[in-house]
Amino acid sequence: MNCPETARLLNPYIDGELDLTTSLAIEEHVQGCARCRASLDGLQATRAAISRHCEFQAAPDSLDSGLRVRVAHEGRGGWRAALRSPVVVAAPGLAALLLAGWLVLADVMKGAGPPVATQTRVVYHISSSDTASAALRNLANHLQAAPDVKVVVVAHNNGVDFLLRGARDESDRPYEAAVKSFSQRGVEFRVCYNTLERRQIASSEVIPEATLVPSGIAEIGRLQSREGYVYMRL
Amino acid sequence: MLPHLDAAYTLAFWLTRNEDQAQDAVQEAFLRALRFFGSFRGEDGRPWLLKIVRNACYELRKRERAAGTLEGLDEQLHTPDSAAPGAVLVFPVNPEAAAIERAGRDLVHGCLRTLPHDYREAVILRELHGCSYKEIAAICGVPIGTVMSRLARGRRLLQFRIIDRTKRKDTGT
Numbered sequence: 001m002n003c004p005e006t007a008r009l010l011n012p013y014i015d016g017e018l019d020l021t022t023s024l025a026i027e028e029h030v031q032g033c034a035r036c037r038a039s040l041d042g043l044q045a046t047r048a049a050i051s052r053h054c055e056f057q058a059a060p061d062s063l064d065s066g067l068r069v070r071v072a073h074e075g076r077g078g079w080r081a082a083l084r085s086p087v088v089v090a091a092p093g094l095a096a097l098l099l100a101g102w103l104v105l106a107d108v109m110k111g112a113g114p115p116v117a118t119q120t121r122v123v124y125h126i127s128s129s130d131t132a133s134a135a136l137r138n139l140a141n142h143l144q145a146a147p148d149v150k151v152v153v154v155a156h157n158n159g160v161d162f163l164l165r166g167a168r169d170e171s172d173r174p175y176e177a178a179v180k181s182f183s184q185r186g187v188e189f190r191v192c193y194n195t196l197e198r199r200q201i202a203s204s205e206v207i208p209e210a211t212l213v214p215s216g217i218a219e220i221g222r223l224q225s226r227e228g229y230v231y232m233r234l
Numbered sequence: 235m236l237p238h239l240d241a242a243y244t245l246a247f248w249l250t251r252n253e254d255q256a257q258d259a260v261q262e263a264f265l266r267a268l269r270f271f272g273s274f275r276g277e278d279g280r281p282w283l284l285k286i287v288r289n290a291c292y293e294l295r296k297r298e299r300a301a302g303t304l305e306g307l308d309e310q311l312h313t314p315d316s317a318a319p320g321a322v323l324v325f326p327v328n329p330e331a332a333a334i335e336r337a338g339r340d341l342v343h344g345c346l347r348t349l350p351h352d353y354r355e356a357v358i359l360r361e362l363h364g365c366s367y368k369e370i371a372a373i374c375g376v377p378i379g380t381v382m383s384r385l386a387r388g389r390r391l392l393q394f395r396i397i398d399r400t401k402r403k404d405t406g407t
Contacts, residue, residue, distance in 0.1 A: 011386040015360065017367050038331075045331035046393040050361045053342040059243035063257050067239070067264050203269050212269060 001029040006036045010043055121150045123220055123229040126159035133162075133169040135234035136178055143185060152223060156192035156216030163191055163210045164201065176207050183209040192216030238280050241363055242287045248358045249291040251347050259294050263287040281365065285373040288355065295351070333400040334393065341403070345395040353388030356381055 006029050012018050013026045030036050122142070126135050135153070142149060155163055162175040169175060179189060189210040196203055196212070203212055213219040223229035242263060246256035263286040346354065355374060359365040365373065370381045 008386075011389065012367070012382060015367065015385070017382075041331045042334065042393050043389060045334035046389055046396065047361060049334050049337055049342050049396060050346065050357070050392075053337075053339040054248075054346060054362060056240055056362060057244040057247045057256075059239045059260070060253075060257065063243065063260060064239055067261065206269075 001025040003029075003033065003036055006030065006033070007039060010036070010040055014040070014043060014047065119148050119150055120146060121152075121223075121227065121229040122232055123223045124151060124153045125216075125220055125231065125233045126153060126155045126162075127157045127216075127233075129158040129161040131234050132159065132175070136162075136175075136182070138234060139182060139187065143182075143187075150186065152188045152190060152229065154190045154192070154213070154216050154220050154223075155210070156195050160191050160195050160199075160201070160206075163189055163207055164205045165207055176209075179207060179209050190216070190219055192219070238283050241280060242283055244362055245284055245287050245358060246291055248346070248362070249288065249351070249355060250294060255291075255294055259290040260287060262294075263290040266290065280363075281369045281373055284359070284363065284365070285375075288373055330397050333397045337396045337400045341399050342396060345392055345399065348395075349388055349392055353384050353391060356384040357388045357392065360385055 006026055009018060009022065009026060013023060018026070030040055124135060124139065126132055139151060139153070142151065161167055162169070163179065165176070167175045183189065190213045191206050191210045192215060193203070193212045194215050195201075196206070206212065220231065224231055239260070242260045243256055246259040246263070247253065250256050250259060263283065266286050267283055346357070349357065352374075356370055359370045359373060360367075367378050367381045367385075370385075371378045374381070376384075
């Protein structure tokens with residue numbers, strides 16, 4: 001073990017990430033090398049300073065109680081049970097409220113008032129499962145004709161079906177692959193939480209490319225009034 | 235206290251460097267965790283949750299950057315991973331461990347807060363959360379070699395800054 005090798009491995013050494021043989025080789029080298037020993041001392045002093053001064057942050061009680069209300073709802077035994085449960089046990093209303101709060105916060109951080117549109121923004125509203133594949137065809141054509149367009153697809157009512165796991169179109173092709181490819185091109189898919197609740201669909205059924213919004217209709221309204229989106233019903 | 239809440243909040247606090255934003259990020263992360271727990275298969279939940287927290291912080295930061303409200307801390311001066319991969323790290327002959335030991339809480343906090351984001355993330359996950367390299371790699375979505383170099387560079391930079399500031403404090407400059 002020479003100095004450059006030791007210098008490279010000192011961090012994994014102090015973190016216990018090396019095998020025994022390599023660790024012993026480093027220890028042997030450090031014993032006989034003042035320079036590497038000084039490096040090791042410095043590194044350990046830095047670690048000690050962090051552990052002395054930067055303790056674990058205690059989460060505020062308000063954060064704990066707020067989350068507790070949601071995850072421990074319905075007496076399901078709290079977070080761990082919620083984690084294992086295949087269905088949503090959170091109080092949906094409150095979750096939606098918090099999500100709405102989050103969206104408002106996101107808006108505030110983006111700056112007040114509707115931004116000046118520098119690109120064409122279009123919100124596609126899909127409310128029926130029959131029109132989903134036609135909508136995706138239109139979307140593909142749209143992106144081809146106007147590659148810079150920003151599209152948000154808001155699905156609500158039976159329009160959410162194509163964003164559920166395992167969904168297939170009339171030709172038995174999975175929607176998920178198409179959605180994934182659109183999503184890689186910057187298209188966003190948002191699913192109405194009210195719809196899921198009403199139709200008793202677990203949010204875990206929604207494919208990961210889609211995000212949940214408290215209300216599809218409210219989201220469409222918000223996109224139009226606050227973010228300068230043009231509405232398109234499909 | 236909910237399991238992992240302190241761990242989640244600690245990570246969010248050090249990534250956002252702001253208590254309110256840390257709370258927002260944790261709330262968002264727990265919401266997302268709820269949303270995705272259908273795909274959760276019962277392995278140790280902590281790295282999984284920390285990954286969601288980390289991503290929530292990252293998105294918060296991206297939005298802030300877009301809005302131009304990100305604090306102008308000096309982290310921008312040091313682009314992470316700018317050195318050639320596999321470059322040999324040469325440590326100072328005299329790291330002045332004594333100076334580091336003298337450093338007070340505010341000084342250490344200040345140095346850690348201004349560490350470049352990617353380095354800070356690796357250091358916090360390792361030192362405060364005790365994550366292994368493998369866990370950090372999974373949380374940050376980078377190879378283990380990158381974790382190793384971020385930790386090494388992060389700690390080295392932290393060490394230099396602590397020594398530098400302690401000395402300047404000693405001499406009153």
